[in-house]
Amino acid sequence: MxxxxxxxxxxxxxxxxxxxxxxxxxxxxxxxxxxxxxxxxxxxxxxxxxxxxxxxxxxxxxxxxxxxxxxxxxxxxxxxxxxxxxxxxxYLKLTHYPETESVLSQLSDKTLAIFSNGSHDMLDPLVHQSGLTNLFDFVISIDEIKQYKPTPASYYHVLKTLNVKREEVLFMSSNGWDISGAKNFGLQTAWINRNDLPVEELNLIPDAIYTDLNGILEWNS
Amino acid sequence: MxxxxxxxxxxxxxxxxxxxxxxxxxxxxxxxxxxxxxxxxxxxxxxxxxxxxxxxxxxxxxxxxxxxxxxxxxxxxxxxxxxxxxxxxxYLKLTHYPETESVLSQLSDKTLAIFSNGSHDMLDPLVHQSGLTNLFDFVISIDEIKQYKPTPASYYHVLKTLNVKREEVLFMSSNGWDISGAKNFGLQTAWINRNDLPVEELNLIPDAIYTDLNGILEWNS
CATH class of the missing domain: 1.10.150.240 (Putative phosphatase; domain 2)
Structure with a gap:
């Protein structure tokens, strides 16, 4: 970790x-x-x-x-x-989950990035209105390479943008398919299982499973 | 037509x-x-x-x-x-829709083929038990090339197997995503809209829409 x-x-x-x-x-x-x-x-x-x-x-x-x-x-x-x-x-005014700000603040000495299928015309106004802008170092969209998640090419774009290795990234998603794709590519993965669903049957087990974002703080050191 | x-x-x-x-x-x-x-x-x-x-x-x-x-x-x-x-x-004993046999019989002077994401271990017993085997000239599975529909490569496999051109194939599916994929590749498409759903919003309009297979008989000539 x-x-x-x-x-x-x-x-x-x-x-x-x-x-x-x-x-x-x-x-x-x-x-x-x-x-x-x-x-x-x-x-x-x-x-x-x-x-x-x-x-x-x-x-x-x-x-x-x-x-x-x-x-x-x-x-x-x-x-x-x-x-x-x-x-x-x-869609530009979605509410962020209540624990988001507190968790991000506690990770502020790490590189923090958003990585989404959303294009910047959706992501940028959303992040801006949420008041979370300053907490993120990068807002990465797959639109920059036009390869949707969960293709391997999409996750590779994160490594290139952040200049890090696969094992240096912890990727969080509440979407089972997205966690599967990231794990398939070789990232470390924490599944935010907000809806208490079973693990996807794709032979790609998440490295950690939490009910909300607070759980990821144990990866901070 | x-x-x-x-x-x-x-x-x-x-x-x-x-x-x-x-x-x-x-x-x-x-x-x-x-x-x-x-x-x-x-x-x-x-x-x-x-x-x-x-x-x-x-x-x-x-x-x-x-x-x-x-x-x-x-x-x-x-x-x-x-x-x-x-x-x-x-899954090997599914029931075929009531009009299937009559429609296929009326098209018997054409090349008739099955083309499925199913692998042969699923398709072959299913078709055999249905009594429809003799009506089909080909049972084509994407497993032969390991490219699932709706990739263009999957539909291309049909052309290669049947030795026909895109515009010489009428492809039938009840699945909107499958019709979209076939149309995207350039086949003629008849959407069997069994569940009265809207056309998928993918800018790929089916060439014909029928409520069951009987409709396709108007393509026979």
């Missing part, structure tokens, strides 16, 4: 609560908010996977907008430019 | 009803059968995508077994070797 030089964080679901858009969805689509919000997130991940597999890249903001359109249609909602704009804006 | 030489069919959800395993799940896990069966299918698709993205190939039978293990754990079921074996065997 002593070799960790860089703490690298996924964003959506890990530092920021994606389902905090649920209320906004509910406002526009009464009684359908939870389902639309869930479908939106599911399709967002699916579309980034599919575009990577098909070799047909679009930025995460395009993918997120397309996923929203699908989710609204699937739930027989009525889309308008205004609704779409306000819901996309909600 | 006159240039179609080969009718190529996806298997799971297209020719065969995947949720016919639901009853078997319900037998072993009372009141959880529907949820386990749904999670199983969802994880099966996710794991094949993830393994392709990570460059960490395992056959679809391994992926299917792993997905089952996850689905049982997630729903707090108790797994045993016996239960696992019987549920995996259920």
């Amino acid at each position: 002593n070799s960790i030089k860089a703490f690298v964080f996924d964003v959506y679901g890990t530092l920021f609560d994606v389902h905090s858009v649920k209320e906004k969805c509910e406002e526009f689509f009464p009684e359908k908010g939870a389902q639309i919000s869930q479908d939106w997130r599911k399709k967002q991940i699916e579309y980034s996977n599919l575009r990577q597999l098909m070799g047909n890249y679009e930025t995460f903001s395009t993918v997120t907008r397309d996923a929203l359109r699908y989710a609204i249609k699937k739930n027989q909602g009525e889309r308008s430019e205004q609704i779409e704009k306000e819901l996309m804006d909600a | 006159n240039s179609i030489k080969a009718f190529v069919f996806d298997v799971y959800g297209t020719l065969f009803d995947v949720h016919s395993v639901k009853e078997k799940c319900e037998e072993f896990f009372p009141e959880k059968g529907a949820q386990i069966s749904q999670d199983w299918r969802k994880k099966q698709i996710e794991y094949s995508n993830l393994r392709q993205l990570m460059g960490n190939y395992e056959t679809f039978s391994t992926v299917t077994r792993d997905a089952l293990r996850y689905a049982i754990k997630k729903n707090q079921g108790e797994r045993s070797e016996q239960i696992e074996k019987e549920l995996m065997d259920a």
Whole structure:
């Protein structure tokens, strides 16, 4: 554990609560908010996977907008430019999890980085409004190389940007698929298992599992 | 429409009803059968995508077994070797959709092929027990090249195997992601939209959309 030089964080679901858009969805689509919000997130991940597999890249903001359109249609909602704009804006104002600031502050002598499938047009305003900007040394987007997680190429981009070795990175994500991808590439991994889910059955066991970010402090030395 | 030489069919959800395993799940896990069966299918698709993205190939039978293990754990079921074996065997005995045989019979002067992410240890017994064997000229598995759909390489394997051009293939699938992948590669596509879902928001519109396989007969000439 002593070799960790860089703490690298996924964003959506890990530092920021994606389902905090649920209320906004509910406002526009009464009684359908939870389902639309869930479908939106599911399709967002699916579309980034599919575009990577098909070799047909679009930025995460395009993918997120397309996923929203699908989710609204699937739930027989009525889309308008205004609704779409306000819901996309909600993605720029996600709430961060309560322990985030305190944990990051205690790691301030290490390199701290964000590493996300999100493009900078989504990440930069989000981090800025959260008040966490000064805590991070790097905000890294896969859009810089146009290779979505969980491809090995995406995680390699972290090493290049931070100028560190695989075993010097502790990567945190709440997403099982993201932890699997990072472990597959050879990073140290801490799965923030916020929803009490089983470990993915991919023969890639996380190095640590915590219920929230506080657990990672034991890697600080 | 006159240039179609080969009718190529996806298997799971297209020719065969995947949720016919639901009853078997319900037998072993009372009141959880529907949820386990749904999670199983969802994880099966996710794991094949993830393994392709990570460059960490395992056959679809391994992926299917792993997905089952996850689905049982997630729903707090108790797994045993016996239960696992019987549920995996259920995948070899799926029911085909009622119109399948009649539609295939009417296309018998064309090249008819199956093209699936399934490996031959799953596909061959399934097709054999269904009584449809004689109707197909080819059973093509992505395992022959170890590139899962929806990668372009997977669909290219169809062209090579059948010795046809892109525009000479009509590809049928009930899975939106599979139709998107085939269209992205340049095949003609007929989406069998059995569940009345919206078109995927991937800028890849299917050439035709039908509620079941009967619709494709208008491509026969």
